[in-house]
Amino acid sequence: MNRIELIELINKKQSFLCVGLDTDPNKLPDHLPKNAEGVLEFNKQIIDSTKEFAVSFKLNIAFYEALGIEGWKALEKTINYIPKDQALVIADAKRGDIGNTADQYAKAFFENLKADAITVNPYMGRDSVEPFLKYDNKWTIALGLTSNIGAIDIELMDLKNGRKVYEDAIDSIAKLGTIDNLMFVVGATKVEYFEKIRTIIPDHFLLIPGVGAQGGKLQDLQSAMNEDCGLLVNSSRQIIYASKGVDFAEQAAVQASVLQRQMAEMLK
């Protein structure tokens, strides 16, 4: 899915919601088996019930890898189940390694799993990011500034030039790609930093986790929007675990629709 198609989808659905499928077998509704089979069934129902309100689904790869081979199968089947013209599929893998290894990860997620996008960790620099950028109509989503406590350890270090590590990191990674193949992860609880980030990358899409369970508020993101919207806002736990009953998918849709309506207001 390219940028024009993504923007069209956002306008059509009046939403920039990404539903995070961080599906943990231990948190499944009581009536579903606590295994990879249960995860797949859960994901299918969540996709069916929320796809009207979401423009993207983000699969947190760790949750599938933790289930071994069966988890990898559930991952593959979940991705195949998502209607590709109705949602951008993000593999939230946060991979990052030297060129010949990054090539392999790109193959795994873009070619085999057919994800539209992958999150990557830029710590190792340019050659850990470039292999992903070689694919047409695929997206590389580099970590910029995250919303977790550990962000202070490296991302927020003070540089000699007066900036923070994440600012120069975003700057140098942005030069490797374009607004058509590169996005950045920016944590929603760091609203005070959005202004700075938008001076560096005014036109890129930002993937924003941390709304809901991680503490960020949707309305605070208005100033981070650009004329193409420029945001994908992820919500995982608040949506997918809205109910532990048989009505879990229905309740997920309720939560997703609440966010969608707020987003429609913001898009005006």
Next chain:
Amino acid sequence: MNRIELIELINKKQSFLCVGLDTDPNKLPDHLPKNAEGVLEFNKQIIDSTKEFAVSFKLNIAFYEALGIEGWKALEKTINYIPKDQALVIADAKRGDIGNTADQYAKAFFENLKADAITVNPYMGRDSVEPFLKYDNKWTIALGLTSNIGAIDIELMDLKNGRKVYEDAIDSIAKLGTIDNLMFVVGATKVEYFEKIRTIIPDHFLLIPGVGAQGGKLQDLQSAMNEDCGLLVNSSRQIIYASKGVDFAEQAAVQASVLQRQMAEMLK
């Protein structure tokens, strides 16, 4: 495998060699099938022929993920094939994500795959590393300074305090664990940096990739050794692709034994 056992192994084998199983189906010897089955057969023969000379095997996870479900099976079977009392098994996964996600990766690699160690990317800071440190007798190997060209983009940025990003990164990550559960990745082609690194972490083991194909020389590492040896030096391509013929395992053993003899000299 704990630190005492690792040191005993190094002394017994007179080696600190780690053989990197970055097994690419396209680079297999002509007589082996170019698929996951071929990869497994190749790995088994490499393990058999080099385990006498190596104290560790490092599996580059990307190469297995690129083969999908069959790759994951080959990964699992390769790890099961390695005699656990004769070698430290490193999952070279370079994972890094927030706490609840890192928990899942730890489960995937330590519990399910039964690796002894995993490489992690510290960009997101403390809570992306800590979940791995909770496991007894397991190792977390954090990226410190890598040997690729992209190291200049973030790792080598100049900080306000006069140090480089990698120095403060190593410093803050080192505080999260101990010399018994934490190692650092340091690229072998950055020999000029070893002195600095050893002032920060004199006692930790360092995992050193980049000897051989990536350009580093073994003898240059003498100054990075400590009284417990303190090094694991990885070689992948130079060993595993020493021959494309039916004698590939034999030739791998020749290459591994050359390195082992040089290491024995250095251990004196």
